[in-house]
Amino acid sequence: MRLSTKGRYAVTAMLDLTLNGSDGPVTLAEISETQGISLSYLEQLFAALRSKQLVKGVRGPGGGYYLGREADEISIADIICAVDEWVEFTRCGGNRDCQDGKRCLTHNLWDDLSNEIFSFLQSITLAELVERGGLKEQGCRKEKEKASIMPTASADTAAA
């Protein structure tokens, strides 16, 4: 299982599409600009998204990308799976090589957890995210001290 910055880029881009796609398709150049992601990298991400029918491309001038289906029909899990290859590893599918049950037990536990995380992410749609999150605290300022536990290494995703 994986859930890296690549997935974040994809979700961010899809959110951008959701928010700005109401009047005509959105170009990758625009997303690249506003989100600070390299154009070519976006192209690669969107190739994956397109292959899973999550976006629809329109060529030529005035072209760009639409969402492949309604925003309430696209889950976060869909997006992450498209770009990040959600891999299942507990390979003890047919209980050979299963260290007298011990290994298999923990594998099962991890498997359950993994499924839970998956269905959690599957339960959140783009539409929901925009409704719930976006409108409350509009501005860029937010006071909450969310990161007291987690080390905040300042990754720099600077726009060129």
Place this chain on the structure above:
Amino acid sequence: MRLSTKGRYAVTAMLDLTLNGSDGPVTLAEISETQGISLSYLEQLFAALRSKQLVKGVRGPGGGYYLGREADEISIADIICAVDEWVEFTRCGGNRDCQDGKRCLTHNLWDDLSNEIFSFLQSITLAELVERGGLKEQGCRKEKEKASIMPTASADTAAA
């Protein structure tokens, strides 16, 4: 944010500790054997876990590792944060450079999602996982067709 195989290794090892730690400390050699993870890699993971007080090491013969605190006091988020460095990236903390609000809006949305995932993982403890998941379906066989959506690339974590 990150949630990779490294985190899976750590959670798996901690689950092993939870299950087998009742009678004396568990050695990394044992975990390495039963879980199929390289000993030295485990040492590195446990160095991180130890620095966060999630495990306690006992040296010498008969030594090994205990959980650093009760299993119901250790969350999955704790474990993943220890080894995987939960990084927050929306760096527009003080709304400069904020592409007339657009970028910041999606950043906020991602941020909210990220927090939700975090508190979700924080709400699941080792004890809970063991109680809920492990006892129901004991054996290695399980019928559920969980992975119809996700591509099951068979990663090979073979024991040497």
Place this chain on the structure above:
DNA sequence: TTTATAACCAAGTAAATGACTAGGTAATTA
């Protein structure tokens, strides 16, 4: 007191992944 057993520690490595660049082709609109 020696020896085996474990945790602890440091450095290096091959392979994979991440994020990006360069340089195209193919549709489509103006």
Place this chain on the structure above:
DNA sequence: TAATTACCTAGTCATTTACTTGGTTATAAA
């Protein structure tokens, strides 16, 4: 016909993963 966009391929460099090698220290048992 020219500009604009998606679409495609093949690189590159840095980071991360998972692992190896080769130690040292603490401690229990001999």
